[in-house]
Amino acid sequence: xxxxxxxxxxxxxxxxxxxxxxxxxxxxxxxxxxxxxxxxxxxxxxxxxxxxxxxxxxxxxxxxxxxxxxxxxxxxxxxxxxxxxxxxxxxxxxxxxxxxxxxx
Amino acid sequence: xxxxxxxxxxxxxxxxxxxxxxxxxxxxxxxxxxxxxxxxxxxxxxxxxxxxxxxxxxxxxxxxxxxxxxxxxxxxxxxxxxxxxxxxxxxxxxxxxxxxxxxxxxxxxxxxxxxxxxxxxxxxxxxxxx
Numbered sequence: 001x002x003x004x005x006x007x008x009x010x011x012x013x014x015x016x017x018x019x020x021x022x023x024x025x026x027x028x029x030x031x032x033x034x035x036x037x038x039x040x041x042x043x044x045x046x047x048x049x050x051x052x053x054x055x056x057x058x059x060x061x062x063x064x065x066x067x068x069x070x071x072x073x074x075x076x077x078x079x080x081x082x083x084x085x086x087x088x089x090x091x092x093x094x095x096x097x098x099x100x101x102x103x104x
Numbered sequence: 105x106x107x108x109x110x111x112x113x114x115x116x117x118x119x120x121x122x123x124x125x126x127x128x129x130x131x132x133x134x135x136x137x138x139x140x141x142x143x144x145x146x147x148x149x150x151x152x153x154x155x156x157x158x159x160x161x162x163x164x165x166x167x168x169x170x171x172x173x174x175x176x177x178x179x180x181x182x183x184x185x186x187x188x189x190x191x192x193x194x195x196x197x198x199x200x201x202x203x204x205x206x207x208x209x210x211x212x213x214x215x216x217x218x219x220x221x222x223x224x225x226x227x228x229x230x231x232x233x234x
Binding site for chain 1: 120121123124127142145146148149152153155156159160200202203205206209210
């Protein structure tokens, strides 16, 4: 199970699909923020963030997702979160973010 | 309450790159006690939330904080300590509602402002022993 954070993206129809792999914590979060915001600003499309390979996240990463959503909304776009592991989905539910994001 | 049968203590620099080590240690300790995988993940997140807060706050007078794992037969107690007492009640600044929600939900009990020498304490019982 990798702890390194990697992020790749592709254009799929009207949206940008992002694949996050590894761990989002206080050390890797700035990297995520920089890349995520750059993708939002560059493509200005709805985002689908595939978290199938996301092994860890805490409030640091959740805060970045919230910031990304605010940024996307500036362009009139939304963010969907895909394939969350159950323990991570639990964090979205605990914090109420399951009502803020579309979770697929 | 039975006496702790083992204690593991980490001395952590106030640096973000080492929080993952605290998580790994928590994982190893919790696994040793027999917690299931889901609960181990919960404990990792909870202690990381505290470590994150401490790292962000930093200390003007100390280089390290301590994470202490007291291992009982039926529960795990985790204490956070630092000589710098300005870090007490560190979550009282109202800036980490997500973190507080997560810690409170994932652990069985949390004292965000501990009495005595500890900054914060949290406990997780083995299933069936709450």
